[in-house]
Amino acid sequence: MRPLTEDESKAVFAKLANFIGKNLIQLIDRKDEPYCFRLHKDRVFYVSESSMKLGISVARPNLVSMGTCFGKFSKSGKFKLHITALDYLAQYAKYKVWIKPNGEMPFLYGNHILKAHLGRITEDTAEHQGVVIFSMSDTPLGFGVTSRSTVDTRKLDPTAIIVFHQADVGEYLRDEETLI
Amino acid sequence: MDVSDFLASHAAKSEVQVVDKEIPLTTDLAFLSVFDTNTIDEESHKCHLQSLANDGVQTLLVSLFKLPTTQTPDGPMVQLPQPTVLLPRAKPLPKPKPPTKWEQFAKAKGIQNKKRDKKVWDEERQEWVNRWGKDGLNKQKEQQWITEVPMNADIDHDPVKEARDARKARVAKNERQKLQNDAAAAGLSGKAAQEERKKDIDRTLSSSRISTASMGKFDKKLDGEKKIRGVKRKFEPAEGISEKDSSLSILKNMESDSRKTRTGPAPAEESVINTRKAVRFASKGRGGLAMARGGSAGRGGRGRGGKR
Structure with a gap:
């Protein structure tokens, strides 16, 4: 377990900022308790400093997880967000997409979101913008990247892809072994 | 007619007032400068400075007009004399070059260097x-x-x-x-040069060892060959550092970087007006380009696009 280097921090912050924008400061500069980012076995954990201090005393092979896993660094140094970061992303998300009940299952099986399943979308969403996916009852289901801006979606046919799938809560079951 | 009064007054007018001081002023006309080495009157420094400047300019002009003039189409010309004041060198004297190996040898043997002409x-x-x-x-x-060939020369000599x-x-x-x-x-001699060369060889060797197809993995190892040591990575300690400030500064840098590289207008979150939304509203969803082309064109466009 170690703090992130500057390059790693940049990679993580850039990914998070695509979803939550300036709310990223809320994660770093928290009112209640100091939180920090820690790297352990290529995984980035967002953890309160008190828990992190407890974690220091655990030997490296024995430490499985702590706090919230935000994602992992690939071998080539890219950062990938995991579904476990959804709680924080949903809390601070700037752009949201709500999907109809009939679109929930296809999305939770790892498919992209089609226009037919689109319930609502935050006005003025740009192209290739990170968005958090909600069900119509405001339950966060996952996150992805828009393929078109809000305006352009109007012209599309119902089978066109609106949001590219990145992660969904179904991964808790599907990727149970590899997630942590 | 008595013109003596007139001449006297004219002479008085043209007579130059010579500055009279305890130590006479010295001038260097080449630099158009005057030097006054008299004591300074500290009490009335304002008057003193004025009189000092006055006297100096007076002396300079008087001595300038004493120089011989030549007539040119542009008017009288004066050739300034050579400077008398020596200005000090701005830069230190160049260091003497250290003797070459031959020069050392020649000095030890007492060999006189005689200059050889280029032509013979x-x-x-x-x-x-x-x-x-x-x-x-x-x-x-x-x-x-024609060249003489020795008797015992090779056939392809x-x-x-x-x-x-x-x-x-x-x-x-x-x-x-x-x-x-x-x-x-240059000072690279003996031990230092040897060390430098050694380091250079090590660097070349280590880079050549990983420059094979398998990046040095399946190469034959020589006896006594050491493992290549890479750069030792160093990380911050896991606790006891204030991460908040460093994270915020990284965030700030990222923002300023993106602002530097950005070519288009600032995004909506930074300006008060959401430009994209405003354009969409004003152009009724047709976009900024269509609006710039003019309102009539837009209406015409709708007409063309409609059912026929």
């Missing part, structure tokens, strides 16, 4: 020829039309090539010696 008298051609360079004497053996190679070798040797002298003059 050629008895055969009865003219002065270059010692080296174009048609130089050192190329004579290569350029003569080429006297021209031999002479040329020997000359080239002499040039190369001289160049090598010059480089050595230069290195000695």
Whole structure:
């Protein structure tokens, strides 16, 4: 377990900022308790400093997880967000997409979101913008990247892809072994 | 008619007032400067400065007008004299070059260096020829039309090539010696130069060891070959550092970076007005380009696009 280097921090912050924008400061500069980012076995954990201090005393092979896993660094140094970061992303998300009940299952099986399943979308969403996916009852289901801006979606046919799938809560079951 | 009064008054007008001081002022006309070495009156410094400037300019002008003038179409001209004040050097004196190896040897042996002329008298051609360079004497053996071949010469003996190679070798040797002298003059001599060379060799060796197809993985290992040590990575300690400030500064840097590279207008979150939304509203969803083309064109466009 170690703090992130500057390059790693940049990679993580850039990914998070695509979803939550300036709310990223809320994660770093928290009112209640100091939180920090820690790297352990290529995984980035967002953890309160008190828990992190407890974690220091655990030997490296024995430490499985702590706090919230935000994602992992690939071998080539890219950062990938995991579904476990959804709680924080949903809390601070700037752009949201709500999907109809009939679109929930296809999305939770790892498919992209089609226009037919689109319930609502935050006005003025740009192209290739990170968005958090909600069900119509405001339950966060996952996150992805828009393929078109809000305006352009109007012209599309119902089978066109609106949001590219990145992660969904179904991964808790599907990727149970590899997630942590 | 008595003009003596008139002449007297004119003479008084044209008479120059010579500045009279305890220590006379000195001038250096080449730099148009005057030096006043009298004591300074500290109490009334304002008046004193004015009178000082006045006297100085007076002296300068008087001495300038004393110089001989020549008439030119542009008016009278004065040739300024050579400067009398010596200005100090701006830069320190250049350091003497350290002696070359030959100079050291010559000094130890007491050899007097006699200057060799570039030109030599050629008895055969009865003219002065270059010692080296174009048609130089050192190329004579290569350029003569007939050459003696020794009895025991090889079958492929080429006297021209031999002479040329020997000359080239002499040039190369001289160049090598010059480089050595230069290195000695630059202070890279003895131990330091050796250390530098050693480091350089190590660097080359380590880079060549990983420059094979398998990046050095399946190469034959030599006896006593050491493992290549990479750069030791160093990380911050896991606790006891204030991460908040460093994270915020990284965030700030990222923001300023993106602002520097951004070519388009600022995003909506930074400006008060959401530009994209405003354009969409004003152009009724047709976009900024269509709006710029003009309102009538837009209405016409709708007409064309409609059902026929």
